[in-house]
Amino acid sequence: MAINQLITDTDVSEQKGFMNLLIGLFGTFRNPVAHAEKIYWLISEQDALDILSLVSLVHRKLDIVTKFQLA
Numbered sequence: 001m002a003i004n005q006l007i008t009d010t011d012v013s014e015q016k017g018f019m020n021l022l023i024g025l026f027g028t029f030r031n032p033v034a035h036a037e038k039i040y041w042l043i044s045e046q047d048a049l050d051i052l053s054l055v056s057l058v059h060r061k062l063d064i065v066t067k068f069q070l071a
Contacts, residue, residue: 001065018061025054 003018004011029051043051 001062001067003061003065005066022058025058 002015004014006012006015
């Protein structure tokens with residue numbers, strides 16, 4: 001899946017950046033919470049809103065992806 005047409009170098013760079021963003025988002029916010037032995041995850045309201053904004057951006061980008069068939 002690609003978030004653009006992958007025609008120009010800029011398109012390819014944007015795609016790589018988005019992939020790295022997804023990896024970072026998953027690693028930063030999912031893994032520690034899933035593997036930590038604690039009942040509460042202390043997070044400020046502002047941090048929670050920022051995380052949700054980032055997740056919203058990711059979902060909007062994923063809604064417009066182009067699917068490629070591998071040859």
